[in-house]
Amino acid sequence: MRFQAASHATLAIALFCLALTALVKGLVEDGSKGRRFICHYTSWSRLRQGDKAYTIEDIPGNLCSHVVYNFVAVHEKTFEVTAMQPEFDIDENGFGRFAALKDKFPNLKLLAAIGGWGHGGEKFSNMTETRDRRKRFVASVVKFLHKYGFDGLEVVWLYPGNFERGGSVNDKDNFYYLVRETQQAFTDAGRGWEVSVQVPADKSRLEVGYQIDALCEAADFIHVIGYDLRGWWNNFADVHSPLADRPHDEGNFAGLNVQNGVNLWLHGGCPASKIVLGVPMFGRTYLLDTPEGNSVGSPTIGAGSAGEFTNEPGYLGYCEICTILPSMTLQWDEKAQCPYAFNKVEWIGYEDDRSLKAKIDWAVQNRLAGIYAFSLDLDDYRGNCGKPYPLTRVIQKYYEETKKDTLITWSSG
Ligand SMILES: *[C@@H]1O[C@H](CO)[C@@H](O)[C@H](O)[C@H]1NC(C)=O
Numbered sequence: 001m002r003f004q005a006a007s008h009a010t011l012a013i014a015l016f017c018l019a020l021t022a023l024v025k026g027l028v029e030d031g032s033k034g035r036r037f038i039c040h041y042t043s044w045s046r047l048r049q050g051d052k053a054y055t056i057e058d059i060p061g062n063l064c065s066h067v068v069y070n071f072v073a074v075h076e077k078t079f080e081v082t083a084m085q086p087e088f089d090i091d092e093n094g095f096g097r098f099a100a101l102k103d104k105f106p107n108l109k110l111l112a113a114i115g116g117w118g119h120g121g122e123k124f125s126n127m128t129e130t131r132d133r134r135k136r137f138v139a140s141v142v143k144f145l146h147k148y149g150f151d152g153l154e155v156v157w158l159y160p161g162n163f164e165r166g167g168s169v170n171d172k173d174n175f176y177y178l179v180r181e182t183q184q185a186f187t188d189a190g191r192g193w194e195v196s197v198q199v200p201a202d203k204s205r206l207e208v209g210y211q212i213d214a215l216c217e218a219a220d221f222i223h224v225i226g227y228d229l230r231g232w233w234n235n236f237a238d239v240h241s242p243l244a245d246r247p248h249d250e251g252n253f254a255g256l257n258v259q260n261g262v263n264l265w266l267h268g269g270c271p272a273s274k275i276v277l278g279v280p281m282f283g284r285t286y287l288l289d290t291p292e293g294n295s296v297g298s299p300t301i302g303a304g305s306a307g308e309f310t311n312e313p314g315y316l317g318y319c320e321i322c323t324i325l326p327s328m329t330l331q332w333d334e335k336a337q338c339p340y341a342f343n344k345v346e347w348i349g350y351e352d353d354r355s356l357k358a359k360i361d362w363a364v365q366n367r368l369a370g371i372y373a374f375s376l377d378l379d380d381y382r383g384n385c386g387k388p389y390p391l392t393r394v395i396q397k398y399y400e401e402t403k404k405d406t407l408i409t410w411s412s413g
Contacts, residue, residue, distance in 0.1 A: 036370030039064035045377035061105030080140035115156035122166025128174035160209030201261020212268030227280035239349035242336030283350030317378030322385035
């Protein structure tokens, strides 16, 4: 009797533990699914001079859940996926060295981004035009992922339906077919691969190129570009990743902000659990019309000077910005929740730990799937201003801390 009672109790405890383990496992898996911090690697940053050259071996794989390789391309004749910089990707074993990050960081997921600004939209438009071409493309992607050991594809078509970038009126439907067919092929492969799409935050672009709810259903994740919403081309000084509208946001600029961009997807029928918010690790720079007119919205006459790392007018990485901030006047745009800085006629709208925290808070409150940051080589990776990767570490750490606000934090042991 005693023995039987004891064994019943043991059984009850064992069952209880099993149930608890399942519950905890569910929470942890849900948590990890809802907690992605996607970092971006750019192959061209290797071309910087001397010790500024950013290598695959520099990637801090301990800080990110995923790293994306920028970029691969669509071959304009075969419509297959192809290397964009074969002299590096293949000859210098770029793909292989990237895949080897998993030896060092076993939990890290690796994605390949296809497209980008320089790639343009026309090759996507041509490739997606017929089912036969899409099939060839998708088959080549499956081969590519097998061969190099990546875990998925991020489609960076900038932008479907945009005529100035080689688009056509059929892009909107064809883009959806492409993503759906890719998703199907990945499911068939049974390797847990994912297909995500990088998408804009502005309404006019969404209308011509994106079937919001169908695309979201077909894709595993939607990566909303929450930056580059303003720049020197607008002829007035502004931050480029504002969280919300300011009084001066009128006409085309009304609603062109991070919250509204994500909301267009949410209200369009895309669940928050599929949306990843993109944040910048760079600033947009300007030359002011007059040194006195330095508030947000002041007239500008062009792009700020190029930096020694990034070498592009109107654009500076945080690695460059952090070294010049001590000589500048620092300000905070309260509604945008973004910092800006000026010195005489030089003006920068950028991103810092405070603005990143504001964006993360909002992403957490809205239960988004995660954050992606562009890009590792724009953060202060050499530690010119302190400990290396200040912004990447802020995101990783603060995002981790906010877990307790939305999830019961069980330890999986
Ligand atoms: C797209 O297709 C058109 C028509 O066949 C062709 O003229 C054009 O060169 C193609 N574009 C690219 C980038 O391959």
